[in-house]
Amino acid sequence: MNDFNRGYARSIPADRADMSVDAGLRSFMLGVYNKVALGLVLSAALAYLTGTFAPIRDLLYVTQVGADGVTRAGGMTILGMIVAFAPLGLMLISGFAMRNPSPRSSGMLYWGLVSLIGASLGLVVLMYTGASIFQTFLITATAFGGLSLFGYTTKKDMTGFGSFLIMGLIGIVLASLVNIFLKMPAISMIVNVLGVFIFAGLIAYDTQRLKMTYYALENDHVGQGVATNYGALSLYLNFINLFQFLLALFGDRR
Template sequence: MSDFNRDYARSIPTDRADMSVDAGLRSFMLGVYNKVALGLVVSAILAFITGQVGPVQQLLYRTAIDSAGQTVLAGYTLLGYAVAFGPLVVILFGAFGMKNATPRSSGIYYWTIVALLGASLGAITLVYTGASIFQTFLITATAFGGLSLVGYTTKKDLGPMGSFLIIGAFGLMIAMLVNIFLGSGMLAFIINVVGVLVFAGLIAYDTQRLKMTYYELKGDGAAMGVATNYGALSLYLDFINLFMFLLRLFGDRR
């Protein structure tokens, strides 16, 4: 899901400028990170509302009471399925229908995906313990910071690795769809391990790609606004995917 608009910037040599002391680049990247952080906060709030606020929960999920007296996920309502698949539908629409995006339209696009994905994440609060979700989020945030720093500071061109990882992300999606019908625990474990590796690499790659985008578009305010929204979307989706794969691997179920 996080491969959207990864070809936004064409290849530019990574040693084109001393990026570490470029105030404009730092400002651009800070804008992207702030938007990602705010998107994660909005998603967390919406996930809590849809997963834990009774009337809203009942609109999206079918629940049951387990032996410990806790409310757990038993299935989705029709509206719940619509919300769960909504982000994918919007992403596909944007990929094929937004050829001349503006800062405003790309911003609406970003926040629409954040809102839908955040609402759909309410399901995890019914599957995993709150402590497990919080711990996994902290681990993901720490890993995201380190990997993004690598992508920002490295002089090595990550483009070839990025192309391989994007193919891997599509392969993961196909494998996950196949495993819905197979129900293989071993295949699910392999998918989760590979997913962690793929999206860890994509965080570094997308960070470097954003630097290249900045130097290509520097001076074009409208294009920079669009790039900020698309860049935030890529990193936001990388974070969410890494979080979900880690949670499936290490999360404590209710």
């Protein structure tokens, strides 16, 4: 799939995109951030629903009630596993099916993925305390704002840095798959720490890439509509992954 089909136009030099006061760019980025924010609200609502509403929770998760009366996750049902892996399947299918995405189809993809990911986050609600989830979310939101601002304002071209981050992401995915069988706490710790740094960097990188995309598609309103949805998806996924890695490192389990 080419760059445009991922919601990005071909990159242009970073100094070409150094136009922070451009009203059109502000409007474009505001559209992206609004979708990310609404996506996070929807995900939080679905996570709370699937993690606390017993009729739905019990369809997705195997739960255990401890001696303290607290309900904890004991595993996932078959339906829960389907919901958890559905976002990956949907992304793979869309990569082949959506060769020339429209704003409507890319928007449907975004909200479909956000809904599925939100539903699967009920496991987080069952694993960690509410206070821990809330505190980690605030930390993630603060970090996201600062990192995205850096990516938006920096004059340094982050293309090479982004390629390095993608390689690191592939590495931690492979390490995580291997550790499913090895179950070594040391590897989990390393993956979590690296995950925080990688997704922190990707937030800044994807923000700059969106900025450059806007100028490459300056007179293409349809292309900008697609880029808004794919850009929101990239930043949303970065936020969710950063949140989960931080929670794994510092969160208090039930």
